[in-house]
Amino acid sequence: MSISGFQVPAPRQQLRSTADLTALAGRIAASRDPRKPVLIVCGGTGCRAYKCNEIIDALRAELAARNLASRFDVRVTGCHGFCEKGPLMIVMPQGLFYQRIAMADVPKIVEKTLQGNEIIDSLLYRDPQTGEKVVREGDIPFYAKQMQAIFHANRFMDPTRIEDYFAIGGYQALAKVLSTMKPPDVIQMIKKSGLRGRGGGGFPAGVKWETAAYAEGEERFVICNGDEGDPGAYMDRSLMEGNPHSVIEGMIVGAYAIGSHQGFIYVRDEYPLAVMHLGIALDQAREYGLLGRNILGSGYNLNIRIVRGGGAFVCGESTALMASIEGRPGEPRAKYIHTVEKGLWNQPSCLNNVETWANVPLIVNKGIEWYTSIGTGDVTTDPWGGSKGTKVFSLVGKINNTGLVEVPMGITLREIIFDIGGGIPKGRKFKAVQTGGPSGGCIPESLLDMPVDFDELTRVGAMMGSGGMIVMDNRTCMVDVAAYFIKFLQEESCGKCVPCREGLRQMGEILNRVCRGKGVKGDIELLEELSQTVLSASLCALGGSAPNPVLTTIRYFRDEYEAHIKQRTCPAGACKELVSYSIDAAKCTGCQVCVRNCPQDCIAGKKKEPHVIDMAKCVKCGSCEEVCKFDAVVVR
Amino acid sequence: MSFQAVDSVIAKHKYDESSLIAILQDIQRQERYLPADRMKNLSDRLGVPLSRIYGIATFYKAFSLHPKGRHICSVCTGTACHVRGAPRLVDKLERDLKVKNGETTKDGRFTVQTVNCVGACALGPVVVIDEDYHGKLTASKFEKVLKQYK
Numbered sequence: 157m158s159i160s161g162f163q164v165p166a167p168r169q170q171l172r173s174t175a176d177l178t179a180l181a182g183r184i185a186a187s188r189d190p191r192k193p194v195l196i197v198c199g200g201t202g203c204r205a206y207k208c209n210e211i212i213d214a215l216r217a218e219l220a221a222r223n224l225a226s227r228f229d230v231r232v233t234g235c236h237g238f239c240e241k242g243p244l245m246i247v248m249p250q251g252l253f254y255q256r257i258a259m260a261d262v263p264k265i266v267e268k269t270l271q272g273n274e275i276i277d278s279l280l281y282r283d284p285q286t287g288e289k290v291v292r293e294g295d296i297p298f299y300a301k302q303m304q305a306i307f308h309a310n311r312f313m314d315p316t317r318i319e320d321y322f323a324i325g326g327y328q329a330l331a332k333v334l335s336t337m338k339p340p341d342v343i344q345m346i347k348k349s350g351l352r353g354r355g356g357g358g359f360p361a362g363v364k365w366e367t368a369a370y371a372e373g374e375e376r377f378v379i380c381n382g383d384e385g386d387p388g389a390y391m392d393r394s395l396m397e398g399n400p401h402s403v404i405e406g407m408i409v410g411a412y413a414i415g416s417h418q419g420f421i422y423v424r425d426e427y428p429l430a431v432m433h434l435g436i437a438l439d440q441a442r443e444y445g446l447l448g449r450n451i452l453g454s455g456y457n458l459n460i461r462i463v464r465g466g467g468a469f470v471c472g473e474s475t476a477l478m479a480s481i482e483g484r485p486g487e488p489r490a491k492y493i494h495t496v497e498k499g500l501w502n503q504p505s506c507l508n509n510v511e512t513w514a515n516v517p518l519i520v521n522k523g524i525e526w527y528t529s530i531g532t533g534d535v536t537t538d539p540w541g542g543s544k545g546t547k548v549f550s551l552v553g554k555i556n557n558t559g560l561v562e563v564p565m566g567i568t569l570r571e572i573i574f575d576i577g578g579g580i581p582k583g584r585k586f587k588a589v590q591t592g593g594p595s596g597g598c599i600p601e602s603l604l605d606m607p608v609d610f611d612e613l614t615r616v617g618a619m620m621g622s623g624g625m626i627v628m629d630n631r632t633c634m635v636d637v638a639a640y641f642i643k644f645l646q647e648e649s650c651g652k653c654v655p656c657r658e659g660l661r662q663m664g665e666i667l668n669r670v671c672r673g674k675g676v677k678g679d680i681e682l683l684e685e686l687s688q689t690v691l692s693a694s695l696c697a698l699g700g701s702a703p704n705p706v707l708t709t710i711r712y713f714r715d716e717y718e719a720h721i722k723q724r725t726c727p728a729g730a731c732k733e734l735v736s737y738s739i740d741a742a743k744c745t746g747c748q749v750c751v752r753n754c755p756q757d758c759i760a761g762k763k764k765e766p767h768v769i770d771m772a773k774c775v776k777c778g779s780c781e782e783v784c785k786f787d788a789v790v791v792r
Numbered sequence: 793m794s795f796q797a798v799d800s801v802i803a804k805h806k807y808d809e810s811s812l813i814a815i816l817q818d819i820q821r822q823e824r825y826l827p828a829d830r831m832k833n834l835s836d837r838l839g840v841p842l843s844r845i846y847g848i849a850t851f852y853k854a855f856s857l858h859p860k861g862r863h864i865c866s867v868c869t870g871t872a873c874h875v876r877g878a879p880r881l882v883d884k885l886e887r888d889l890k891v892k893n894g895e896t897t898k899d900g901r902f903t904v905q906t907v908n909c910v911g912a913c914a915l916g917p918v919v920v921i922d923e924d925y926h927g928k929l930t931a932s933k934f935e936k937v938l939k940q941y942k
Binding site: 199202206386390426482486487558641644705753779782 | 870911
């Protein structure tokens, strides 16, 4: 049965055994024609910001108007990763990749590509290196160097339809675990896989599960940490939006392993689409009996509930998150006793991040050997011995190809930033990359060839964090960046312990002073000293890692601090109080664009004659620099 | 929103004290802020001290104790937007609308706030007004965008 091109699913029936699930997956696969053309449109939050919803509506209307709705499926999926080029579309089965689609392109796509079998040249990706157009998604350098183990599935499913997940082998890992494995076997498997927590600390997941399984308690809980608060990081959101079932399946496997019957997904309220998709996914899983009582006839029971966060960064910390689930302000507590032993309502609680949970079905399905073949080190005897599997990074900032990239552990920063990310825009020079969120560190150019894994990043003073990677160029001031992060953390500090609350405030004041050109001799040393106190005396990991951005910028970019303090200049031209604007008469063509755009009317000059800025009136808003096409505005 | 509406929100969450944050979120969504009398009402109905509700309402950023303007203008100050020039947009906004971060304009047209990251980094620097995303903004483009909201 089909109404305007959509398959109406049969009523969902409880699956009573793993055989039921296999049979259902088989029926779904058989009912689908792999040759039927599908238009895959990215509907993640990133592409929605490009108004992809209007494109999708127009596409459906266009197909209906031409009576083609039954011949072509439109599949709205989660994020594909290449946010820079959105809105994105893949035309299957040919695998054509169209980017930056505008409303006006919709009729052309239907007429030329779908009806006329013609490739529209203007919508193809153009490789900036070679200047050549690329037809298929996999041939684009951005994708070619990635290893999408987790993210790949996003393309193949509408996240609001569990049947799409079944069709690509969804919940088979759960079936395998429930029918053939005892809980301790599952724990051993995860331990041997070397899976480490993707949320920040990189703690071996199997070790955590084992502790939770054997800790004393009346009941135990599994929790998914979807409180992705790191600025510039959105991979967890994209997973929850695009493939919520992979997260849920991982959680059910983990809950079975540790003997939990209640799970929670804590997700930011600022992620409405993720909340919605997770809610739909949980409902559908329940309808099929994949959650609730007697899952797949195994006798095992589990419920999972969504808890929405209240917009506090500190709630990404485990004890704060659990306080928030209990309905209290999210203040961390000292972890003399870990949350795996006494967590939520003082019961053993196993908390893992979104991406960690999503790795679990992969490990069960593809096996330990496959998983440990990817990455660095050796985890056969020690789960801390290396970093295995892939990691999703959100590659943002001063980079040509902004987006989510999934790469094998051990890849170099240079490969990520230059091969996949396409380098720095406007031909500027790379300066640093900041990893690990606000409490991570800035890594300079000299370390670009280091392999990216948990231990290497920690060694250079940064950290993996949840996977934010912010690229900075020669116009980014490292003192300003340090001040930015300290201000962020100062605002997000819960205020419970003194070193974090007061220490960060003092560090913030010193950094601001330096940025304003009011720094004094000894400020750098004072910052280092304060950092040590905050590092060693704070209650939780927020304060315990907060000085990292300051320490790494001092370690690698001390000369910039000194320039601010001794010469009262900002080498990057970013600190407002320390720069002045002028116009390079040799480059100025006298086009008057800056004159028209200056909100202060402080640029003078006749047409075709070099312009002059009156610094007495200038508020340093930067408008002239932004509009000048000839790079004639000098900021120094 | 009437007191009955508060009751129905509480009922939806099954009078569960641990759902206090979710209850406040629902009230805030309807009212656009947390009025004092609603919080008192909630305290009575749920049997939770008002001080605890106030504690939660002031701890989490999502809650506001003051009415908000007709349009919520959120300047993303995530790291990617910061290095791409978000501070210039904040300056521009404060200069043109004569408000500071978190304040509402005198005519009630805009509430201006900075937010940590909206996760649309490819569009940075980005400003979200109500539910519309405005990306790759410069100070002069921003001026034109603001004019669209009355």
